[in-house]
């Protein structure tokens with residue numbers, strides 16, 4: 001089964017660091033031409049130079065930026081065969097019942113509305129006619145409840161459902177799937193693994209380690225390539241077995 005992406009073009013949001021950077025790098029190594037985007041132009045440029053791809057800075061939650069980023073991708077790469085909606089945020093920590101609307105709205109703007117807007121743009125400008133693959137990045141949090149990151153979890157649950165809906169709507173031209181990682185060591189999740197906290201979490205996973213960004217990138221390649229050609233509307237959990245651990 002072919003895991004190569006030769007001749008394919010890809011756009012990865014939040015591609016300057018963490019999981020998005022690993023996915024962009026793996027796509028380049030698999031033969032794709034890649035565009036990355038994130039807010040900070042400097043980090044985009046640095047990463048793009050390091051991994052050998054193009055970049056266009058912007059805020060995924062701003063529809064005008066989204067239009068410019070997808071437009072630049074189509075113009076410079078000739079299309080978008082693969083879209084990875086990876087950029088994510090979790091600005092509010094605390095009980096959902098006390099959540100303030102500005103941070104609630106910001107969470108949904110980046111984690112849910114942006115994936116829809118980017119999917120719409122890529123569909124209308126390329127995938128409707130030429131086919132394509134959309135990969136969303138949610139979280140195992142989208143399946144459960146947690147004391148402090150409930151707002152983030154709700155946005156990821158909605159992203160999982162958006163994936164199912166678009167999977168049903170966009171076939172046979174496009175496949176839409178969502179990867180749901182457990183704890184992966186990145187800047188975003190630092191507050192969950194810093195100090196001894198990471199070891200405590202790892203002990204609860206049957207595979208006894210936290211995720212590496214490459215674990216998520218490998219799954220993204222598998223879904224993006226012909227190996228994933230009969231998979232759509234699916235949520236794929238990558239969590240070292242955390243979801244199936246024995247109940248205490």
Ligand SMILES: NC(=O)c1ccc[n+]([C@@H]2O[C@H](COP(=O)([O-])OP(=O)(O)OC[C@H]3O[C@@H](n4cnc5c(N)ncnc54)[C@H](OP(=O)(O)O)[C@@H]3O)[C@@H](O)[C@H]2O)c1
Nearest residue numbers: 014016017018019038039040059060088139184186188189
């Ligand atoms: N790490 C984990 O344990 C974990 C677990 C489950 C799911 N996830 C999900 O995986 C995805 C990637 O997370 P990560 O851990 O790799 O985070 P990260 O290391 O903090 O990287 C986030 C990336 O997104 C960009 N970004 C953030 N907000 C943006 C915005 N409004 N517009 C455009 N770009 C934006 C950042 O660059 P700029 O700052 O330059 O914008 C950066 O490139 C997220 O959707 C996250 O929810 C992570």
